[in-house]
Amino acid sequence: MKITRIETFLVPPRWLFCRVETDEGVVGWGEPVVEGRAEVVRAAIDVLAEYLIGQDPLRIQDHWQVLTKGGFYRGGPVLSSAVAGLDQALWDIAGKAYGAPVHALLGGPVRDRVRVYAWVGGDEPAELTEQITAQVEAGFTAVKMNAAGATSPVPTAAETAAVVGRVAAAREALGPDRDVAVDFHGRFTAAGARRVLAELAPLHPLFVEEPVVPEQGHLLAGLVSASPVPLATGERLYGRAEFLPVLTAGIAVAQPDLSHAGGISEVHRIASLAETYGAQLAPHCPLGPIALAASLQVAFATPNFLIQEQSRGIHYNKDADLLSYVVDPEPFRFVDGHAPRGDAPGLGITVDEDAVRAADRTGHAWRNPVWRHADGSFAEW
Numbered sequence: 001m002k003i004t005r006i007e008t009f010l011v012p013p014r015w016l017f018c019r020v021e022t023d024e025g026v027v028g029w030g031e032p033v034v035e036g037r038a039e040v041v042r043a044a045i046d047v048l049a050e051y052l053i054g055q056d057p058l059r060i061q062d063h064w065q066v067l068t069k070g071g072f073y074r075g076g077p078v079l080s081s082a083v084a085g086l087d088q089a090l091w092d093i094a095g096k097a098y099g100a101p102v103h104a105l106l107g108g109p110v111r112d113r114v115r116v117y118a119w120v121g122g123d124e125p126a127e128l129t130e131q132i133t134a135q136v137e138a139g140f141t142a143v144k145m146n147a148a149g150a151t152s153p154v155p156t157a158a159e160t161a162a163v164v165g166r167v168a169a170a171r172e173a174l175g176p177d178r179d180v181a182v183d184f185h186g187r188f189t190a191a192g193a194r195r196v197l198a199e200l201a202p203l204h205p206l207f208v209e210e211p212v213v214p215e216q217g218h219l220l221a222g223l224v225s226a227s228p229v230p231l232a233t234g235e236r237l238y239g240r241a242e243f244l245p246v247l248t249a250g251i252a253v254a255q256p257d258l259s260h261a262g263g264i265s266e267v268h269r270i271a272s273l274a275e276t277y278g279a280q281l282a283p284h285c286p287l288g289p290i291a292l293a294a295s296l297q298v299a300f301a302t303p304n305f306l307i308q309e310q311s312r313g314i315h316y317n318k319d320a321d322l323l324s325y326v327v328d329p330e331p332f333r334f335v336d337g338h339a340p341r342g343d344a345p346g347l348g349i350t351v352d353e354d355a356v357r358a359a360d361r362t363g364h365a366w367r368n369p370v371w372r373h374a375d376g377s378f379a380e381w
């Protein structure tokens with residue numbers, strides 16, 4: 001079997017899909033994207049495709065080595081995300097060629113269903129109780145929320161009280177048997193994070209995510225020792241080498257993104273690395289159906305898996321949502337807050353190719369907002 005064609009599709013709300021075709025008619029899909037930089041990843045795919053055309057798609061690990069290291073310069077979000085999407089597509093082809101779901105090729109399932117959480121509150125969290133109640137009624141056992149919108153790097157007493165008040169409202173709506181995870185989104189300094197973490201501890205969050213921006217990973221060890229709340233990070237880390245220091249620092253939850261951190265191949269390895277540190281895996285995935293399908297395949301085959309993010313109804317999904325580009329919604333039909341394990345080959349989904357091609361004609365130009373502090377200086381979003 002040989003790879004004959006690689007295409008990309010820029011589809012709303014903010015995604016990029018790739019389609020890898022072979023001379024035997026087997027087709028694989030991937031989702032190579034950096035949110036807000038989709039066109040740049042598309043250009044990277046075109047360059048990487050020069051190597052892949054004519055190659056045997058089943059030599060996934062060898063291609064991964066060449067695509068990540070063969071250009072001499074390596075790493076970073078753009079290249080790692082381009083490789084990630086292509087890697088997903090190659091695993092999809094392998095599963096279809098062997099007639100097996102990807103999780104079977106990764107060693108077989110270690111669980112029957114995968115716990116997922118729902119987003120509540122948006123960028124500027126508000127009206128939480130109503131949204132949480134709706135998610136609980138839909139069967140979810142866990143939600144995630146932003147701690148704050150634009151905020152002072154070291155939050156004032158009022159800002160801190162507002163964060164704690166929102167998480168307390170969430171805890172009240174969820175009761176003691178469900179979970180709330182809180183995303184700091186790197187919006188606080190380490191000092192600010194330390195202050196807020198202490199006050200959130202009594203509310204028992206499942207974890208607090210990105211307590212500081214990724215370039216301050218060297219401060220995580222101090223935060224871990226200061227915080228009884230489990231800390232999570234990883235959506236802006238792109239491979240094993242970048243997870244090693246944060247795992248050594250003692251994070252409890254590793255959050256690689258299947259579309260950023262080198263795909264199924266690399267996230268499977270990051271999961272094993274995390275296991276040696278007693279850390280659990282909770283892949284980042286505010287993305288589309290292919291990224292989620294890839295995430296679920298890894299979750300079914302990962303012993304130290306905790307919970308999966310998914311984007312259905314997320315605040316980013318205007319114009320299109322998780323189910324807009326799949327023929328059959330069944331893999332994403334969450335029951336009691338869990339995704340079912342299917343046995344369909346490859347990634348386990350059927351992409352609606354007509355819908356994808358039509359959406360690509362519209363495209364998108366999604367960018368994240370640029371926030372400013374009250375004095376006009378740049379603020380982390």
Ligand SMILES: [Mg+2]
Nearest residue numbers: 183185209235
């Ligand atoms: Mg996050």
